[in-house]
Amino acid sequence: MKPTDPLESVYFIELPEDFHFTQKAMPIDPTIPLPVQKKEKDDPGTFNMKELTEEQILAGLLTVMAYDSDNKNILYYRSILGKARPNLKKELTEAAILKTKNQDYDLAEEIYASLRGFDPEDIATILNTALFFDQRADSYRTSGLYDDADAYDADALFYYRQAMDAEPAVPDAFFNAGFYYLKKHNFKEAKSCFETYLALTCEMTDDEMGENGLYKKNRAQELLNEISNRNMEDDHFKAAYDFINKGEVEKGLDEIRVFLEKNPAVWNAWFMLGWGLRQQKRYEDAKKAFEKTLTLEGGKRADTYNELAICFMEEQNLPKAKEALQTALSIEPENTKIISNLGYLALKEGNPSDAAAYFQTVLEYDPNDKLAAAELLKMDV
Structure with a gap:
């Protein structure tokens, strides 16, 4: 989590007129307070000018870009960054992409905020x-x-x-x-x-x-x-999704049935019908809708097999559930929803060690997965 006010980690200091860096001197105006990132070891209210580094200034400037882009000195701060780091946008963009790939989302978000503060028109x-x-x-x-x-x-x-x-x-x-x-x-x-x-x-x-x-x-x-x-821009289709998504399932089912009367070959519509029925715990009817989905062009998808497996699990037909989940996983081997469901299936089968392995795999792909983490906590793994 980001601090309540990230600018609390920044000093605004006035540099002496004779101040300069020994390496690649930055264009400093000593009359304008300069943001400087605190060092972790700094005690509150302490600052040693002799220990000031260029990296502290750059970090402070980037913090201002991210969280104080309306600062009255922002144009001056941008000019410092532009001259000190001519390839700044490229470097920061590559860093943000890497952080996103590694699911370090908070830091990636901060980098993108700095980029927008540095060049709002880009x-x-x-x-x-x-x-x-x-x-x-x-x-x-x-x-x-x-x-x-x-x-x-x-x-x-x-x-x-x-x-x-x-x-x-x-x-x-x-x-x-x-x-x-x-x-x-x-x-x-x-x-x-x-x-x-x-x-x-x-x-x-x-x-x-x-x-x-x-x-x-x-x-x-x-x-x-x-x-x-497939006439998917039809108002009934959109209304069905919106109703089911916000929990008004019966209204959503009414809308998707109206759509299916005119468009019986649309796999997405049968999938949505099954999705709504499954939420109503009408598993037999939901299975029929998902099985219909699989017969239509485009319908043989990992999500379809995953939903079908959930219905089988709820009916305690564990062999059929496993078959459906394995098919889903063969289509999308890194889909954490499917891997999680294999974990729940293993629990139902009485195989806690296998279940733990599935949940641990989920967390390897997605460390933020709350459900997998909660299941491992229950199992004291």
């Missing part, structure tokens, strides 16, 4: 921030931290909207936002984003697009075709 940083919050939300939701996940989803949307409002338009902002809206089952907005992405790139040559760009164009078109062919 759309690449804005888009990277959106992607970071999007990824953090997914990780937290997988870990069972639903309230935190919702909050980070909101942050992601805030920065996606900023990126999509940029002039000139940034195609990748619309491409990535399209996937955000897909995750939210907001297919109207997803369709609009992918259409905009294709419109912005339609006159670019293959050489200009490059291999990755061509992949994105093809993927955007595939998703547009899928949304249109």
